[in-house]
Amino acid sequence: MVVHPAEYRWSSYRVNAQSERSHIVTPHAQYLALGVQGGQPxxxxxxxxxxxxxxxxxxxxRAATNGNNVFGGSxxxxxxxxxxxxxxxRGSPGRPKKSTI
Structure with missing residues (x-):
């Protein structure tokens, strides 16, 4: 894709990291929390x-993306x-087991 996120046209990196203005991207609470320690987010x-x-x-x-699965804990x-x-x-491979009832 690109070497650096700032090079990707649709990335919010330039707004969040380089203070570029945007009428689409608004600061998220998690982003603003990055500046709590006295620094800038x-x-x-x-x-x-x-x-x-x-x-x-x-x-x-990649496996989660390719499998259309979430990336995170259970x-x-x-x-x-x-x-x-x-x-x-991710499910188990193969057909579902037949019910024994």
Whole structure:
């Protein structure tokens, strides 16, 4: 895709990290909380992008994306399933077992 998030046309990075003005992007409470320690939220937000993700995490994100599954813990997945009314966790391969009743 791109080498840096600022290069991606549809990324909010330039608004959140470089204080670019936007009539579409508005500050989220989680973003504003990055500045609680006395710094600016943009400074803390930029710091999030200074290190590459571990390859294992990237693989997990890709697997979740390709499988149309959520990326997160089981509690989070259960909450998302309840909200949208469909399974968002990876299922078991193969046909469902026949009922023995």
């Amino acid at each position: 943009a400074d803390a937000y930029r710091e999030l992008f200074n290190k590459d993700l571990e390859s294992e995490v990237v693989d997990q994100i 509690k989070f997945a259960v909450e998302v399933e309840a909200m949208i009314g469909r399974r968002v966790q």
